[in-house]
Amino acid sequence: MGRTPAGQTREKVFRFVRDRLAGGAPPTVREVMEAFGFRSPQTVREHLDALVEDGRLEKEAGLARGLKLPGRRGEAPTVLVPLLGRVPAGPLDAAIEDLQGHLPVQSRRAPGDLFCLRVRGDSMKDAGILDGDLVVVRRQPRAETGDVVVALIGDEATVKRLHVARGRVELRPANDAYLP
Amino acid sequence: MGRTPAGQTREKVFRFVRDRLAGGAPPTVREVMEAFGFRSPQTVREHLDALVEDGRLEKEAGLARGLKLPGRRGEAPTVLVPLLGRVPAGPLDAAIEDLQGHLPVQSRRAPGDLFCLRVRGDSMKDAGILDGDLVVVRRQPRAETGDVVVALIGDEATVKRLHVARGRVELRPANDAYLP
DNA sequence: CACGATACTGTACAAATGTACGGTATACTG
DNA sequence: CAGTATACCGTACATTTGTACAGTATCGTG
Numbered sequence: 502m503g504r505t506p507a508g509q510t511r512e513k514v515f516r517f518v519r520d521r522l523a524g525g526a527p528p529t530v531r532e533v534m535e536a537f538g539f540r541s542p543q544t545v546r547e548h549l550d551a552l553v554e555d556g557r558l559e560k561e562a563g564l565a566r567g568l569k570l571p572g573r574r575g576e577a578p579t580v581l582v583p584l585l586g587r588v589p590a591g592p593l594d595a596a597i598e599d600l601q602g603h604l605p606v607q608s609r610r611a612p613g614d615l616f617c618l619r620v621r622g623d624s625m626k627d628a629g630i631l632d633g634d635l636v637v638v639r640r641q642p643r644a645e646t647g648d649v650v651v652a653l654i655g656d657e658a659t660v661k662r663l664h665v666a667r668g669r670v671e672l673r674p675a676n677d678a679y680l681p
Numbered sequence: 682m683g684r685t686p687a688g689q690t691r692e693k694v695f696r697f698v699r700d701r702l703a704g705g706a707p708p709t710v711r712e713v714m715e716a717f718g719f720r721s722p723q724t725v726r727e728h729l730d731a732l733v734e735d736g737r738l739e740k741e742a743g744l745a746r747g748l749k750l751p752g753r754r755g756e757a758p759t760v761l762v763p764l765l766g767r768v769p770a771g772p773l774d775a776a777i778e779d780l781q782g783h784l785p786v787q788s789r790r791a792p793g794d795l796f797c798l799r800v801r802g803d804s805m806k807d808a809g810i811l812d813g814d815l816v817v818v819r820r821q822p823r824a825e826t827g828d829v830v831v832a833l834i835g836d837e838a839t840v841k842r843l844h845v846a847r848g849r850v851e852l853r854p855a856n857d858a859y860l861p
Numbered sequence: 862c863a864c865g866a867t868a869c870t871g872t873a874c875a876a877a878t879g880t881a882c883g884g885t886a887t888a889c890t891g
Numbered sequence: 892c893a894g895t896a897t898a899c900c901g902t903a904c905a906t907t908t909g910t911a912c913a914g915t916a917t918c919g920t921g
Contacts, residue, residue: 565745581703605785
């Protein structure tokens with residue numbers, strides 16, 4: 502088989518692995534082999550070893566699909582957050598059936614505490630939350646003045662900023678065109 | 682070994698698999714086995730088969746780490762976008778060394794066209810781009826009036842909205858407190 | 862209680878997968 | 892040109908991993 506210019510194939514192999522990693526699982530040696538038309542697993546192995554040597558990939562020896570991207574030091578781990586179509590009124594588990602998918606999010610929170618909703622309306626425009634945005638919500642026992650909260654009023658959910666003053670609770674939008 | 686209440690372990694297994702999926706690779710049957718203290722791979726298999734039956738997981742038979750989350754129909758695939766610390770002035774490849782990590786992003790774009798930068802300053806506040814935000818940038822040959830672009834002025838990069846009028850190019854911030 | 866369903870154990874086997882040894886061909890360098 | 896490095900081929904082997912067969916124990920139900 503003809504040789505390719507130095508480093509060219511290597512770059513393609515790296516991108517292939519990276520994109521497969523995003524797809525959910527690292528490729529096997531033989532998957533890479535077939536994707537590039539190689540006829541020997543050894544060829545792939547040499548490329549992968551070289552990429553590991555360069556620090557562009559990490560590999561666990563002996564493990565099936567043991568390839569990873571090298572993480573930054575102190576990088577928050579990626580978790581898959583459920584994207585819900587309906588607002589979970591009761592315990593979170595009840596909304597599982599409304600699952601619309603999962604969203605990869607980098608966070609150090611316990612995965613079970615997070616979920617994801619789509620914003621409608623622009624009442625929080627000045628806080629950088631626009632119509633159609635996806636918000637990642639963390640369940641917590643209490644909130645304080647200034648926090649942005651998801652409030653459940655009847656069956657509807659809204660995103661607002663919370664203000665507590667003189668025993669009164671107020672939900673203020675972050676847009677001058679709206680009233681609290 | 683003692684039995685656990687119906688469905689309880691199953692839920693935990695699902696979350697374990699989901700979180701491992703986010704970490705880069707699905708777990709093997711035996712990894713799940715050890716994580717839960719099972720003493721037989723068959724136990725895990727039964728749980729996984731049940732989850733697949735319920736539609737909460739997808740599995741490719743015979744494949745090592747063949748577990749996936751069921752995707753929504755028409756869902757954009759996840760790609761890993763490189764997060765760059767420095768702005769790529771020349772061809773994109775030159776900035777590889779400045780790689781600070783990868784970010785999972787759902788997009789239908791070719792992975793090579795995208796990269797990621799951190800925003801400094803709040804000149805684009807009204808467009809929902811705040812200080813410290815990460816912006817995902819797509820390389821394209823041309824831009825039009827109204828587009829938000831990353832402009833390279835000397836060595837500095839800024840995010841602005843592009844206006845072309847009477848042969849003159851203007852970069853306008855999206856914040857009333859700033860001048861074009 | 863007989864019966865079925867669920868949860869789990871134990872062992873064995875076959876396929877998938879990573880790895881090692883040895884070989885060929887092309888390019889570059891002194 | 893000899894020497895070296897890179898790119899790739901071919902095959903064999905050991906480990907990892909998914910899967911199947913057979914069994915035990917607990918719970919709920921008619």
